[in-house]
Every structure is written in structure tokens, then in C-alpha cells.
Amino acid sequence: xxxxxxxLLYLVSIILFIVGLKGLSHPETARKGNLTAAAGMILGIxxxxxEPIEGNNNYGWIVAGVALGSGIGLxxxxxxxMTKMPEMVSLFNGLGGACAMLIGLVExxxxxxxxxxxxxxxxxxxxxxIIGSVSFSGSLIAYGKLxxxxxxxxxxxxxxxxxxxTLIAVIAISVMIAMGDSLDFxxxxxxLAVSLFYGVVFVTPIGGGDMPVVISLLNSFTGIGxxxxxxxxxNNVMIIGGILVGASGIILTVLMCEAMNRTLLxxxxxxxxxxxxxxxx
Amino acid sequence: MLEILIQFxxxxxxxxxxxxxxxxxxxxxxxxxxxxxxxxLMSGANAISGVVxxxxxILIRRAEAGDYFSLVLGTLGIALAMINVAGGFAVTNRMLExxxxxxx
Numbered sequence: 001x002x003x004x005x006x007x008l009l010y011l012v013s014i015i016l017f018i019v020g021l022k023g024l025s026h027p028e029t030a031r032k033g034n035l036t037a038a039a040g041m042i043l044g045i046x047x048x049x050x051e052p053i054e055g056n057n058n059y060g061w062i063v064a065g066v067a068l069g070s071g072i073g074l075x076x077x078x079x080x081x082m083t084k085m086p087e088m089v090s091l092f093n094g095l096g097g098a099c100a101m102l103i104g105l106v107e108x109x110x111x112x113x114x115x116x117x118x119x120x121x122x123x124x125x126x127x128x129x130i131i132g133s134v135s136f137s138g139s140l141i142a143y144g145k146l147x148x149x150x151x152x153x154x155x156x157x158x159x160x161x162x163x164x165x166t167l168i169a170v171i172a173i174s175v176m177i178a179m180g181d182s183l184d185f186x187x188x189x190x191x192l193a194v195s196l197f198y199g200v201v202f203v204t205p206i207g208g209g210d211m212p213v214v215i216s217l218l219n220s221f222t223g224i225g226x227x228x229x230x231x232x233x234x235n236n237v238m239i240i241g242g243i244l245v246g247a248s249g250i251i252l253t254v255l256m257c258e259a260m261n262r263t264l265l266x267x268x269x270x271x272x273x274x275x276x277x278x279x280x281x
Numbered sequence: 282m283l284e285i286l287i288q289f290x291x292x293x294x295x296x297x298x299x300x301x302x303x304x305x306x307x308x309x310x311x312x313x314x315x316x317x318x319x320x321x322l323m324s325g326a327n328a329i330s331g332v333v334x335x336x337x338x339i340l341i342r343r344a345e346a347g348d349y350f351s352l353v354l355g356t357l358g359i360a361l362a363m364i365n366v367a368g369g370f371a372v373t374n375r376m377l378e379x380x381x382x383x384x385x
Contacts, residue, residue, distance in 0.1 A: 017329055017332075018306065018310070020325070020329070021307075021310050021311065021325070021326065021329065022310050024311075024318070024321065024322050024325045024326070024373075025310060025311045025313070025314040025318060025322055026314075026318075027315060027317070027318060027380070030318060030321060030322075030377050030380070031374065031377040031378070033325070034321075034325050034328075034370060034373045034374055034377060035370075035374070037325060037328065037329055037370070038328070038370040040329075041328070041329070041331065041332065041366055041370070044332060044335055045334060045335065045338065045366075048334075048335040048338040048339060049338060049342075053339060053342045053343060054343070055342050055343035055344065055345075056342075056343075056344060056345060056346045057342050058341050058342060058344055058346065058352060061341050061352050061355070061356045061359075062338055062341050062342070062356070062359060064356060064360075065337070065341075065355075065356040065357070065358075065359030065360040065363065066359060066360075066363050068360040068363070069334075069359060069360040069361065069362065069363020069364045069365075069366070069367065070363050070364075070366075070367040072360075072364050072368070073363060073364040073365070073366065073367030073368030073369070073371065074367050074368065074371055076364070076368050077367070077368040077369075077371030077372040077375065078371065078375075080372065082375075082376075082379060085320065085324070085372060085375075085376060086320065088368070088372055089320075089323060089324045089327055089369070089372065092327055092328070092331075092364060092365045092368045092369050092372070093327045093330070093365065095361040095362065095364050095365045096327070096330050096331045096333055096361070096362055096365035098358070098361045099331075099333045099334060099336070099337055099358040099359070099361050099362035099365070100333045100336070102337070102354045102355070102357060102358035102361075103333070103336045103337055103340060103355075103358055105354065106340055106350065106351050106354050106355055106358075107340070109350055109351070110344075110348075110351060118285055120289055120292075120293070132333075212319075212320070212323075215323065216319075216323050219323055219326060219327045219330065222327070222330040222333070223326070223329075223330040225330075225333065226330050226331075226332050226333035226336075227300075229333050229336040230332075230333075230335075230336065231296075232336065233335075233336055233339050234296075235335055235336065235339065236299070237332060237335060238332050238333060238335050238336055239296070239299065239300070239303075240299065240303045241329055241330070241332035242330065242332060242333070243300055243303040243304055243307060244303055244306065244307040244310075244326075244329065245307070245326045245327070245329050245330040246304070246307065247303070247304040247305070247306070247307025247308045248307040248308065248310060248311045248322075248326055249323075249326055250308070251307070251308045251311055251312060252311060252314070252319065252322060252323055252326070255311075255314065255316075255319065256319050256323075259316045259319065
């Protein structure tokens with residue numbers, strides 16, 4: 001297909017996302033909004049399959065992945081009990097984050113030899129890898145807390161110290177990758193590990209009662225991770241779809257806090273200060 | 282360092298403009314959502330973030346036939362993101378069905 005045509009179809013997909021999201025925020029149009037967004041997604045995936053790309057295509061692998069994923073997703077969505085919806089959303093969200101993480105990892109692996117480490121390509125890879133990993137491991141912890149397999153009294157010692165140190169490690173390794181003369185894949189693996197760990201230390205101290213807020217925040221992260229992955233490929237649907245979820249997710253997180261008469265800072269720092277205010281109310 | 286940043290901004294100014302406008306749009310679209318819709322909206326937005334699957338599709342389409350590292354991890358990425366997409370929209374639909382019945 002001609003690139004201009006596929007670009008236009010991508011634009012239609014973006015419009016369907018925007019209209020869908022708008023519909024989802026009003027009671028009368030919510031269901032239609034969800035279907036509209038789903039139509040946008042199907043269109044986006046179809047265009048991604050047929051837009052002109054130089055390469056081997058490997059359609060067999062793609063079909064296998066799509067079939068496996070939609071099968072598992074649809075069955076899980078159908079079988080899950082209504083009361084378990086929030087944890088299901090958290091799990092789904094983590095898987096989206098995992099995809100951004102895998103993209104970051106593979107794109108690092110495929111970085112052509114001699115690539116300038118101080119380049120947009122490396123920055124976007126680092127970004128997608130970090131955000132995707134944090135969203136993945138954080139969502140799994142939130143999932144565990146909601147379904148009861150992780151108890152609230154499971155706490156890390158000195159959570160605020162570990163949190164800050166891990167964050168420093170994430171930044172330090174990112175800087176080391178960007179400052180290097182060539183790509184050191186061991187550093188990429190280290191960044192992956194530390195980012196995954198950060199997701200754990202970010203969510204673990206927060207009480208189960210505040211999990212919906214945290215899931216909304218992690219959902220926003222996954223959106224931003226999708227945007228980061230979109231920047232790698234210069235793909236507008238991923239960039240705009242991702243940032244839409246990222247931005248609306250932040251606002252939704254704040255609204256959910258307000259509905260619970262809490263502030264986001266309370267939820268996050270309350271958890272970090274040892275749990276005095278973090279266990280919901 | 283600053284030079285690189287300025288060069289980056291200069292080269293990607295169109296993209297940065299789109300990012301800023303889309304952020305405002307995202308915040309504006311849902312600023313007046315009623316409390317009952319918080320969870321379905323979160324779920325629906327979560328399904329949209331599965332758009333990351335497009336990246337995994339492009340990754341696989343570009344990969345060499347024998348590059349199993351990319352093919353296996355990319356396919357895993359597609360499968361995981363597709364669970365997010367299919368499951369996400371389906372779960373949201375179920376929630377909203379329930380919501381509709383409640384209202385009556």
C-alpha cells in the first residue's frame with residue numbers, strides 16, 4: 001500500500017481513539033466509545049501489517065502472536081468474575097508495559113554497530129525500556145496485592161531509602177549507556193533489572209486500598225511507554241494513542257484520588273513513609 | 282550536551298508540538314468524567330495503551346528471517362500486547378454492560 005494512504009488510515013485510527021476516549025467519559029456513550037476505540041485499534045493493527053516496510057515481513061510469527069494473545073485475552077475477559085475486574089485490568093496493563101519493555105530490549109540488541117550513543121535512537125530505547133519495565137513489574141505487584149497473593153504487611157525495609165537508591169541506579173545506568181563509546185549490552189540488561197526492581201519498590205509500600213489509584217497511574221505509565229516505543233519507529237498512532245492514555249491517565253488518577261478524599265502525594269508518600277496513611281481508609 | 286538537546290528539539294519540532302497538544306487533549310477529554318465511570322474509563326484507556334503492539338509488529342516485519350532473538354521476543358511482545366488489547370476492550374465492554382443494567 002502507498003505510504004500516504006497508510007498514513008491517512010493511521011490518522012483515522014487516531015481519530016477513532018480520541019472519539020472513543022471522549023465517548024468513554026460519558027455514561028450514555030461509554031459503550032459505544034469503547035467499541036469505537038476498539039475499531040481504531042483493529043484499523044491501526046491492520047495498517048501496521050500492510051504499511052510499506054522494508055524487511056522480511058515474517059507474517060507467520062505475527063499471526064501466531066496475535067492469535068495467541070487475542071485467544072488468551074478474550075477468554076480471560078470472559079471468565080473473570082465482575083469483582084475481580086480491577087486486578088484483571090492491572091494484569092492486562094502490565095502485559096502492555098512488558099511489550100514496550102521487550103521492544104526497548106530488542107531495539108537495543110539490533111542497534112547498528114557504530115551508532116552514536118548520544119542519539120535520539122538510544123534515548124528512546126532507554127525510555128521505552130525503563131517505563132515499560134516499571135509498568136510491568138509494578139502492575140504485577142498491584143495484581144498480587146488485589147488478588148491477595150501479596151499481603152499488605154509484606155514490606156521492604158526502609159522503603160524510601162531503597163526507592164531513592166534504585167531511582168538513582170536507573171538514572172546512573174542510563175547515563176552510562178548514553179556516555180559510552182559503543183553499546184555495552186550488559187548495561188542494558190542491568191538497566192532492565194534495576195527498572196523491574198524499581199516497579200516493585202514503587203508499588204510494594206502502597207496499601208491495597210489505594211491500588212485502584214496506583215493501577216490508574218501505572219496505566220498512564222504504559223501509555224507513556226507506548227509513546228516511547230512509538231518514538232523509536234516514528235509511528236504517529238503509537239505516539240498519540242500513548243500520550244492520550246498517558247495524559248488522561250494522570251488526570252483520571254487525580255480524579256480517583258479526589259473521589260477517595262485523598263491526594264496523589266498522600267497515596268504515594270503515605271506508602272513510602274512506612275504505611276501510616278497508606279493502607280486506605 | 283545542551284547542543285545535542287537543542288539539535289534534537291530542532292529536528293523533531295513537529296513531533297514535540299504534537300506531543301504537547303495531544304497531552305492537553307488527553308487531559309481535556311476526560312476532565313468531567315463521573316465517578317461511576319472511573320474504572321471502565323481506566324480499563325478502556327488501558328486497552329488503548331495496547332497500541333504498543335504496533336511497535337512489536339513493525340519490529341517483527343523488519344527482522345531478518347534467522348534473527349530468532351528479535352523474532353521470539355517480538356512475537357512474545359505481540360502476544361502480551363494483544364492480551365492487553367483484546368482482554369482490555371472485552372473487559373471494559375462487560376463492565377459497561379453491567380453499568381447499563383444497573384441504571385435501568
